[in-house]
Amino acid sequence: MLTKRIIACLDVDGGRVVKGVQFVNLRDAGDPAALAKAHSEAGADEVVLLDISAAHQNRSTLLDTVCRTARQLFIPFTVGGGIRTLDDATAVFAAGADKVSINSAALADPGLITSIAERFGSQAVVVAIDAKHSQATQQWEAFTRGGRSASGWDAVNWAREAERCGAGEILLTSMDRDGTASGFDCDLIRAVADSVRIPVIASGGAGGAQHFVDVFREGHADAALAASIFHYGVGRLEDLKEQLRSEGIPVRLPC
Amino acid sequence: MKTIAIVDYGAGNPVSVKKALDWLGQECAITSVPASVAAAARIVLPGVGHFSATDNLRRSGLQDAIAAAIARGAPFLGICVGMQWMFEHSQEAPQTSGLGLFDGESEHFPAGVKSPHVGWNQIECSADSRLFHGLSSESFVYFSHSFRVPLTSNTVASCEYGGKFSAAVERDHLFGVQFHPEKSGEIGLHLLRNFCEL
Numbered sequence: 001m002l003t004k005r006i007i008a009c010l011d012v013d014g015g016r017v018v019k020g021v022q023f024v025n026l027r028d029a030g031d032p033a034a035l036a037k038a039h040s041e042a043g044a045d046e047v048v049l050l051d052i053s054a055a056h057q058n059r060s061t062l063l064d065t066v067c068r069t070a071r072q073l074f075i076p077f078t079v080g081g082g083i084r085t086l087d088d089a090t091a092v093f094a095a096g097a098d099k100v101s102i103n104s105a106a107l108a109d110p111g112l113i114t115s116i117a118e119r120f121g122s123q124a125v126v127v128a129i130d131a132k133h134s135q136a137t138q139q140w141e142a143f144t145r146g147g148r149s150a151s152g153w154d155a156v157n158w159a160r161e162a163e164r165c166g167a168g169e170i171l172l173t174s175m176d177r178d179g180t181a182s183g184f185d186c187d188l189i190r191a192v193a194d195s196v197r198i199p200v201i202a203s204g205g206a207g208g209a210q211h212f213v214d215v216f217r218e219g220h221a222d223a224a225l226a227a228s229i230f231h232y233g234v235g236r237l238e239d240l241k242e243q244l245r246s247e248g249i250p251v252r253l254p255c
Numbered sequence: 256m257k258t259i260a261i262v263d264y265g266a267g268n269p270v271s272v273k274k275a276l277d278w279l280g281q282e283c284a285i286t287s288v289p290a291s292v293a294a295a296a297r298i299v300l301p302g303v304g305h306f307s308a309t310d311n312l313r314r315s316g317l318q319d320a321i322a323a324a325i326a327r328g329a330p331f332l333g334i335c336v337g338m339q340w341m342f343e344h345s346q347e348a349p350q351t352s353g354l355g356l357f358d359g360e361s362e363h364f365p366a367g368v369k370s371p372h373v374g375w376n377q378i379e380c381s382a383d384s385r386l387f388h389g390l391s392s393e394s395f396v397y398f399s400h401s402f403r404v405p406l407t408s409n410t411v412a413s414c415e416y417g418g419k420f421s422a423a424v425e426r427d428h429l430f431g432v433q434f435h436p437e438k439s440g441e442i443g444l445h446l447l448r449n450f451c452e453l
Contacts, residue, residue: 002376002416003395040440045375074275076397076438093268098438120268121304123371123399168371168399199373222374252375252395255440 003250004216005223006237007046007201008039012081013053015061033068040075043237043255047073048101048171048225051081052146059088063095070096078126080171089116093124101171103128104144107151107158110165117166126201127162128171131155131188140188147175159192159200170200171225177205184211189219201225209243216249259283259451260295264317266308272301272334275437275444281451289320297451298324301437302336306361306402307348309340318354325356330428330453335400338424338431347402356429357409361402368417371401378422378434380412386423386430387412388449394442396422396434403433428453 010017010032017030036047049069051062059082066079079092080101089100106113106127117125130147131140140155151158159170172192174185184205193200199222202215206226215221241251259281261269269285276283276299283299284291292298298321302309312318325331333341340353344360353360364370375395380387387394403420406413412423414433424431430450436443 002372002374005374070271071274072278074278074438074444075440076399076435094270096270096274098268098271121266122401123303123373124268169373197369198371199369222369255395 001250003045003252004221004244005045005201006043006212006240006251007048007223007225008036008044008237009048009050009203009225009227010035011050011052011227012062012065013051015065018052032065033072036069036077037072039237040073043241043253044075045223045252045255046076046078048078048080050101051079053081059091063091066092066095066097078171080126080128084112086112086115086119089120093120099124099126099168101126101128103130104146106162106165107142107144107153110161113162113165113167117168122166122168122198125167126169126171127159127167128173129155129158129162129192130173130175132175133185133188140191143175155188156191156195159196163196163198167198169198170196171203172200174204178203180205181207183207184215184219184221184224186214186219189215189221193220193222199223209240212240212244213247213249216244217247257282257296258291259297259299260292261285262292262298262300262312262317262321263287264308264311264315266302266304266311266336268303269301271435271437272299275447276451279444279448279451287315287317289316292317292320293323295324295329297330297453298332299450300331300333300337300340302334302338302340303399304336305347306336306339306345307351309336309353310351312340313352322354325429328428330450331430332450333431334437335433335435338433339402339404341424341429341431342404345402357407357424357426357431359405359407361404364401364403365417371399372403372416373399375439376414376416376434378412378414380423384411384423384425385453386425386432386446386449390442390445396436396439396442398422398434400433404431
């Protein structure tokens with residue numbers, strides 16, 4: 001049976017792993033290559049590296065980080081942040097990434113999804129969506145530029161459009177829950193997961209094992225991503241997977 | 256020549272395969288030169304993306320080089336689309352022919368399961384497979400594909416997703432895996448080592 005994936009996310013700034021709480025208050029949590037390998041050995045099913053400083057950092061620092069991380073990682077490895085063109089994506093693949101995650105640039109030009117998919121395959125293109133609940137519409141809106149600007153897209157419609165353009169997966173972050181450790185936004189995740197055929201990775205709000213149970217069961221997620229609960233040892237991956245299995249959720253165990 | 260040729264036909268990412276073989280200490284090179292492929296000790300044909308990309312193999316002369324190496328007994332491993340190319344056809348690109356080393360064609364997943372099939376799934380492998388030697392008969396490996404090869408008489412590992420399909424095929428010195436050993440952690444590295452030591 002296809003298992004539900006637990007994905008470790010490394011937010012990287014200037015070649016170091018940090019983790020923001022709702023995009024501010026960064027804390028240094030170490031070297032990306034070492035952390036990625038540690039996560040893989042602990043049982044993470046994939047690693048995502050997000051360069052959160054991409055807009056104003058030297059790209060060569062990121063490519064060097066990707067290269068060092070990829071060299072000792074033999075599980076799927078996704079890189080995102082600041083990928084604006086096919087050339088940006090090509091450089092990240094050449095450095096050793098298996099997939100790229102694109103967000104603002106895809107909203108600005110959905111054709112970028114298609115051009116990367118045609119060159120590297122849809123399986124290599126993850127479209128990341130930062131979604132925020134609107135009291136006015138009772139829907140979720142997709143935000144751009146690291147959560148700073150509203151895009152005008154409804155998150156569900158944008159996910160459908162991204163799939164139509166050739167995206168292979170959707171990485172869906174609840175901005176309302178990100179960094180709060182109060183649980184995934186299962187309503188948001190389910191609304192998107194039930195609207196597309198491609199896998200949906202839930203992100204934002206992971207705080208404990210029950211949150212993962214909920215997002216797989218109630219949110220219909222194919223995978224769930226978390227950062228800080230792994231880096232700071234709040235939850236051991238193997239314990240998390242044991243608990244998921246005991247709840248009847250298929251996971252890769254032993255890893 | 257002891258080198259393992261990792262065939263680069265302009266699609267997907269041979270870098271991941273090279274990283275894994277480098278990690279295993281194997282002498283290997285990414286190449287798109289037919290003469291290098293024809294002379295290689297072993298050949299790995301990685302593959303991600305669309306089946307039609309394998310047209311490049313025919314156009315570039317790499318297909319003839321691969322066929323020549325196989326004819327003189329060089330072990331061959333096709334990964335993902337590389338495995339599908341070892342069959343006759345794929346429903347993904349009906350106008351593109353495979354090498355036809357195995358009979359049959361790859362087909363769509365049935366409606367009712369999400370496609371592509373992405374993630375870690377369990378496979379059941381047969382005890383007498385050389386590729387899976389030393390591995391548990393029920394191992395988790397990483398898949399990422401939209402088309403699949405049905406079970407055949409050469410299937411040595413099967414996987415369940417909307418019905419059973421071929422996760423691996425094997426005959427003599429010919430091997431194909433639908434999953435990505437270069438992305439399947441320790442199990443994948445073990446399998447690649449088996450291939451290198453055949």
